[in-house]
Amino acid sequence: MKKTITLLLIILSLSVSAQSQITWGAGTNIAASASGNNHPRVVTDAAGNPLVIWGNANRAMFSRWNGTAFTTPVMLNPMTMTIAEESWMGPDIAAHGDTVYVVFKQTPEADTSSHIFIVRSFDGGATFSLPVKVDSPIDTVSRFSTVTTDTLGNPIVAFMNFNSGFSNAQWAVAKSTDFGSTFSTSVRASGWSSVTSTVCDCCPGGVVNSGSNVAVVYRDNNSNIRDSWAGLSTNGGNSFSGGWNMDQNNWFLMSCPATGPDGVIIGDSLYSVFMNGVSGNRVYKSVSSISGMSAQPSEMIAGSIPGLTQQNYPRIDRYGNAMAIVWRQFVSSVEQLPVYFTSDISTGFPAAYDTVDLGNIVNTDVAVANGKIFVVWEDDNSGTVKYRSGTFAPVITAVKEIAENDFSVYPNPATKEFRIQDSGLRIQAVEIYDVLGQRVLQSQIRNLKSEISVDVSTLSPGIYFVRVNPDASGEKGEYSKVSRVVVMREK
Numbered sequence: 091m092k093k094t095i096t097l098l099l100i101i102l103s104l105s106v107s108a109q110s111q112i113t114w115g116a117g118t119n120i121a122a123s124a125s126g127n128n129h130p131r132v133v134t135d136a137a138g139n140p141l142v143i144w145g146n147a148n149r150a151m152f153s154r155w156n157g158t159a160f161t162t163p164v165m166l167n168p169m170t171m172t173i174a175e176e177s178w179m180g181p182d183i184a185a186h187g188d189t190v191y192v193v194f195k196q197t198p199e200a201d202t203s204s205h206i207f208i209v210r211s212f213d214g215g216a217t218f219s220l221p222v223k224v225d226s227p228i229d230t231v232s233r234f235s236t237v238t239t240d241t242l243g244n245p246i247v248a249f250m251n252f253n254s255g256f257s258n259a260q261w262a263v264a265k266s267t268d269f270g271s272t273f274s275t276s277v278r279a280s281g282w283s284s285v286t287s288t289v290c291d292c293c294p295g296g297v298v299n300s301g302s303n304v305a306v307v308y309r310d311n312n313s314n315i316r317d318s319w320a321g322l323s324t325n326g327g328n329s330f331s332g333g334w335n336m337d338q339n340n341w342f343l344m345s346c347p348a349t350g351p352d353g354v355i356i357g358d359s360l361y362s363v364f365m366n367g368v369s370g371n372r373v374y375k376s377v378s379s380i381s382g383m384s385a386q387p388s389e390m391i392a393g394s395i396p397g398l399t400q401q402n403y404p405r406i407d408r409y410g411n412a413m414a415i416v417w418r419q420f421v422s423s424v425e426q427l428p429v430y431f432t433s434d435i436s437t438g439f440p441a442a443y444d445t446v447d448l449g450n451i452v453n454t455d456v457a458v459a460n461g462k463i464f465v466v467w468e469d470d471n472s473g474t475v476k477y478r479s480g481t482f483a484p485v486i487t488a489v490k491e492i493a494e495n496d497f498s499v500y501p502n503p504a505t506k507e508f509r510i511q512d513s514g515l516r517i518q519a520v521e522i523y524d525v526l527g528q529r530v531l532q533s534q535i536r537n538l539k540s541e542i543s544v545d546v547s548t549l550s551p552g553i554y555f556v557r558v559n560p561d562a563s564g565e566k567g568e569y570s571k572v573s574r575v576v577v578m579r580e581k
Contacts, residue, residue: 112463112482114444114480115479121153121160121475123473125146125151127468127474127475128145129179129181130143130468130475131182132456133190135185136188138460141153141155142183142475143181144181145175145180148175149165151166152166154215164218171207172196173195174194177453178348182194184238184245189210189239189243191209191270192208193236193249195234195235199231202230205224206247208222208224208247212553224247224264225273230253230254232250232252235249238297240327241299243555244265246264246265246297246304246326247297248263248297249261257288259291260288262277264276265326277327277328277329279323282310282332283335286312287313290308290346290347290350294349295307295351296353300355303323303355304323305321305360307350307362308320316343317335319337334384336360339366339368341366347367349364349403351363354407354408356408356411360379361413362376363376363391363415369390370400371400371401371402373401391430396421401418403417403453407456410484411433411436412458412482413432415439416454416455416456416465418454427448427467428445429465430443433482450471451469455467464479507546510542520532520544520557522549523555523557530554531546
């Protein structure tokens with residue numbers, strides 16, 4: 091079975107403080123306060139530039155870094171549709187190179203005619219498609235959509251669903267195999283703590299994918315024990331076979347705290363962050379074994395902090411072995427936005443964290459790219475989405491992981507043909523798919539080569555996805571890689 095593996099540049103840590111690992115730039119506003127600032131989320135495009143989504147007056151707003159500045163925000167939901175967004179929840183975004191997905195929930199949330207929708211971009215956010223409905227007729231009522239991508243760049247969407255009485259809350263997953271044009275009937279991803287458990291119905295969650303493993307992280311509700319759990323699929327989100335308590339604090343709470351977990355996967359490990367109030371509102375981090383479906387005891391993040399009164403809204407991201415966590419906290423009555431960073435998670439986090447900003451912090455997010463870190467946050471004083479970036483020095487180790495887009499496709503756009511040049515691996519086959527996921531061209535290479543030409547003169551103008559199968563470690567067909575190409579016609 092072919093397996094697609096994404097580029098992972100593994101970073102070496104000097105085991106020193108976070109302050110000496112990151113060189114920070116100045117903070118700035120992404121847009122004027124008139125564009126709003128609720129619940130910002132950030133990812134990166136193929137070039138490592140930040141793409142940001144947030145909510146404003148029941149609208150999904152989007153801006154991207156164009157190389158010199160953030161673009162003027164655009165609204166992604168149609169004028170005829172309003173979407174659910176607040177400081178503590180809102181639209182979500184995922185990117186696979188320059189393929190970008192944004193999901194949001196139509197309002198009123200409890201209306202059976204309101205649905206989860208996705209919009210798509212195949213040019214790094216320059217343009218977006220019209221919305222496509224994600225949830226199924228069996229999802230009577232839904233909310234809290236979140237999105238990730240599989241190894242080919244197809245979207246996997248998780249969301250909470252309810253019965254018609256807006257009760258029996260559970261997490262569900264719907265996946266696409268045609269780049270978001272259609273979605274499968276949703277499957278249940280939660281309910282592992284007991285046969286009668288539901289989920290915390292006002293707590294957002296997250297979904298993360300690595301290879302065939304898809305994990306949904308969410309806050310459970312087992313007779314008011316509201317720990318954070320993970321539901322696991324080992325077949326790409328087609329079904330979920332089990333779940334486990336990432337939290338293990340046994341937090342008993344009669345009401346909903348309106349905050350959920352986040353997670354990332356490296357190898358067989360699921361790294362997660364969440365707030366738990368068993369010892370006051372504190373942010374915890376946890377490491378789980380995916381194959382064992384079990385977690386190590388969770389730990390309070392950053393240890394003992396003099397003057398700390400509360401923490402909340404943690405987010406986590408990684409690139410290779412580099413990992414960053416952000417959250418909001420109050421220390422001596424001052425709001426802080428800390429970032430906890432390590433360039434090599436195998437050596438753990440340092441003792442110190444950086445403070446990205448002080449005062450008026452509401453909600454935050456983080457993205458890590460190759461040698462770059464991006465933090466966005468909701469500022470309740472200026473009413474803007476604020477942004478700050480930093481750099482760190484990546485060093486490639488001897489860890490062998492094959493890269494997405496580590497082969498060149500040129501010219502791109504192409505007219506009659508393009509060439510593929512693979513760095514380090516010999517090409518044995520090329521497949522081209524259209525945006526609906528249909529294979530439109532296939533070519534087998536008799537003699538393994540590191541550079542070939544592909545005739546696309548028979549293809550209609552449009553966006554296509556090129557899949558290359560290289561000869562890896564003598565096992566033909568074991569790995570494959572994907573890039574995007576635009577086909578045009580000469581005028």
